[in-house]
Amino acid sequence: MEDVRSLNHTKWECKYHVVWIPKCRKKTLYVELRKHLGSTFRDLATQKECQVIEGHLLSDHIHMLISIPPKYSVSQVVGYLKGKSAIQIARTYMGRKKNFTGQHFWARGYFVSTVGADEKTIRDYIRRQETEDRRLDQLGMFEK
Secondary structure, eight states, X not given: OTTOEEOSXXXXXXXXXXXXOBGGGOHHHHHHXXXXXXXXXXXXXXXXXXXXXXXXXXXXXXXXXXXXXXXXXXXXXXXXXXXHHXXXXXXXXXXXXXXXXXXXXXXXXXXXXXXXTTHHHHHHHHHHHHHHHHHHHHHHHXXX
16 A cells, blocks of 8 residues: 555545547657657646656557546546647647647547556556557558
C-alpha cells in the first residue's frame, strides 16, 4: 500500500490506463511533437493534482498510466489533458495565437481501464507497445 495518497478526509489509490489517438492518426506531424508532449502532459496532470505514472507516446497513439484523485472524474482529467495540450500544440507548432475554434488535434473519445492489482502488468504492456508496433509494421511491409 505504498501508493496510497491522501486528501483532507480521504485515503485513495485510483489509477487508470488511458489511451487516445490524434485525429486521423497524423503520424508525420505527431512524430515531431511527441518528444515535447511528455513534459506537457506531466505539467497539465500536476495542475489537476494528478500524476502520470507511466506513459508512452507512440507514432499514432498515447498510452498513459495516470493516478487521478477521486474528486475528479476520469473524463474531466482526460478532457483537460487533451484540450489544453491541443491549445499548446496550436500555439507552439501551428503559429496560432488565439481563436482555436476548428482546431481539433485529438480524435474524439478515449479508452480507459481501471488498474487494480495488475499495475505491474499494465506498466510492462505500456513499455512493450513501441517494440510491438514496430514488429507489426515490419510484418505489414511484406503483405503488399
